[in-house]
Amino acid sequence: MLTDYPFIPVLTGQVATDFVIRAEKNAHKRIPKLTKKEQEMLKMVREKSKNFKF
Numbered sequence: 001m002l003t004d005y006p007f008i009p010v011l012t013g014q015v016a017t018d019f020v021i022r023a024e025k026n027a028h029k030r031i032p033k034l035t036k037k038e039q040e041m042l043k044m045v046r047e048k049s050k051n052f053k054f
Contacts, residue, residue, distance in 0.1 A: 011019055034042065
């Protein structure tokens with residue numbers, strides 16, 4: 001039985017070059033850190049989700 005697979009686009013030429021350059025620049029960007037307040041909020045959400053019952 002023959003199965004059709006969706007077309008997978010392939011980047012070529014200048015588009016491919018631009019993609020690689022942008023990906024390399026983004027890979028070196030600094031990742032923002034969470035503030036103390038955001039860390040506390042995240043901790044609270046995790047605890048609530050851990051204790052959640054259906």
